[in-house]
Amino acid sequence: MNFDLDSEQLAVKKLVKEFVEKEITPFAGEWDKEEKFPWHVWKKMGEIGILGTSIPEEYDGSGMDYITHAIVAEELGYGCSSMRGTYSVQISLVTKTILAWGNEEQKRKYVPGLAMGEIIGCYGLTEPDSGSDAGSLSSTADKDGDFYILNGNKMWITNAGIANVSIIFAKTDRAAGAKGITAFLVDHDTPGFSTQDIHGKLGLRASNTGEIIMNNVRVPKENVLGEVGKGFRVALAALDNARYTVAAGCVGSAQAALDYAKQHAKQRVQFGKPIAGHQLVQQLITNMTLDVECGRLLVYRTGHMKNKGVVNTRETSMAKYYCSEMVNRVAYNAIQVFGGYGFSSEYPVERIYRDARINTLYEGTSQIQQLIIGNIELGIPAFV
Numbered sequence: 001m002n003f004d005l006d007s008e009q010l011a012v013k014k015l016v017k018e019f020v021e022k023e024i025t026p027f028a029g030e031w032d033k034e035e036k037f038p039w040h041v042w043k044k045m046g047e048i049g050i051l052g053t054s055i056p057e058e059y060d061g062s063g064m065d066y067i068t069h070a071i072v073a074e075e076l077g078y079g080c081s082s083m084r085g086t087y088s089v090q091i092s093l094v095t096k097t098i099l100a101w102g103n104e105e106q107k108r109k110y111v112p113g114l115a116m117g118e119i120i121g122c123y124g125l126t127e128p129d130s131g132s133d134a135g136s137l138s139s140t141a142d143k144d145g146d147f148y149i150l151n152g153n154k155m156w157i158t159n160a161g162i163a164n165v166s167i168i169f170a171k172t173d174r175a176a177g178a179k180g181i182t183a184f185l186v187d188h189d190t191p192g193f194s195t196q197d198i199h200g201k202l203g204l205r206a207s208n209t210g211e212i213i214m215n216n217v218r219v220p221k222e223n224v225l226g227e228v229g230k231g232f233r234v235a236l237a238a239l240d241n242a243r244y245t246v247a248a249g250c251v252g253s254a255q256a257a258l259d260y261a262k263q264h265a266k267q268r269v270q271f272g273k274p275i276a277g278h279q280l281v282q283q284l285i286t287n288m289t290l291d292v293e294c295g296r297l298l299v300y301r302t303g304h305m306k307n308k309g310v311v312n313t314r315e316t317s318m319a320k321y322y323c324s325e326m327v328n329r330v331a332y333n334a335i336q337v338f339g340g341y342g343f344s345s346e347y348p349v350e351r352i353y354r355d356a357r358i359n360t361l362y363e364g365t366s367q368i369q370q371l372i373i374g375n376i377e378l379g380i381p382a383f384v
């Protein structure tokens with residue numbers, strides 16, 4: 001067993017760390033306040049290969065392994081969860097899904113642009129009345145000659161208002177339940193397709209979230225992604241990729257909260273000495289450190305399994321479940337170390353705390369991860 005990063009992984013870590021320190025961390029608070037997605041930084045991320053980490057070079061990706069992919073998510077999460085979230089959707093839910101299920105024409109049309117940041121994608125599974133029970137979605141796709149006519153609404157879709165293309169899940173067979181779902185590639189300029197931004201979010205404010213409204217959207221049959229009626233498998237495989245990226249991002253955000261807390265604990269003097277010298281503050285730092293390290297090990301172990309190409313749904317769900325709960329604990333404790341100052345948007349731990357909250361909700365809630373892990377452990381057939 002080897003716990004060391006290799007020279008290429010270390011080089012990418014250094015490159016992304018420096019990029020985040022210069023281009024992201026100093027501005028994350030401002031983007032959050034203004035609910036502004038920084039396009040110019042996104043473009044630069046594409047240029048330096050961050051958006052194509054684990055995408056093969058033949059599709060203009062960077063051809064990196066899964067541990068390096070996690071390192072990139074971790075470093076982005078360190079600086080700004082909104083940027084990490086946008087990255088997760090772009091690469092894990094969209095680019096890798098097209099790569100895995102698309103035909104050659106679809107891959108050539110979309111993957112290079114996505115990997116280079118020239119176009120942006122989103123993943124439309126959730127609806128107003130179906131979230132955890134995604135198989136019960138009610139958007140429809142009715143065959144009409146060489147086209148499908150899509151109708152329905154999607155809710156809480158990351159990048160909806162800024163994307164060029166969506167992977168949309170809709171029922172081609174209303175009576176067949178989850179087995180009647182098909183995945184479609186839908187260009188956002190298709191007539192009848194529109195979006196509505198969602199504002200007033202607790203966190204991830206620099207990330208675009210919106211509704212998708214489909215009103216007789218005419219999509220050519222060539223835009224079916226994978227096979228007709230096999231869309232739910234496409235959706236679940238995509239979530240497996242995204243959960244890994246979310247877990248890695250949580251490790252990065254938690255590491256940032258810990259580093260800020262350590263810095264503050266050494267500077268803040270109470271009862272005649274830095275609070276770092278008070279053992280109960282040390283206890284907080286100890287618990288946070290252990291939390292971050294455990295999360296990182298779970299992520300890297302999962303990445304190792306992904307590199308080997310072995311089944312890793314159990315490990316991915318464990319990493320996602322643990323890390324998403326862990327970043328909430330660590331951010332909570334960081335504010336405790338900061339005292340009243342941690343309650344102010346003047347300090348980044350306040351934003352990290354708000355941003356942490358989404359991680360136990362999206363890409364499958366903590367309860368759904370617990371059910372997946374429990375079902376696998378007990379040998380019960382998966383329901384999600």
Ligand SMILES: Cc1cc2nc3c(=O)[nH]c(=O)nc-3n(C[C@H](O)[C@H](O)[C@H](O)COP(=O)(O)OP(=O)(O)OC[C@H]3O[C@@H](n4cnc5c(N)ncnc54)[C@H](O)[C@@H]3O)c2cc1C
Pocket residue numbers: 089122123124125126130131132133155156157158159204209358361362363364365366367368371
């Ligand atoms: C900021 C943001 C971005 C998002 N981005 C995307 C995106 O890009 N694409 C997309 O498709 N979706 C996206 N989502 C949607 C997200 O994936 C869903 O919110 C999530 O799956 C939960 O669904 P829900 O909100 O409908 O909650 P519900 O499914 O209604 O769940 C409510 C509660 O009930 C619990 N629960 C439900 N079923 C069970 C059960 N069987 N056993 C135990 N507990 C259960 C849940 O764990 C939760 O605690 C996003 C959401 C947010 C907030």
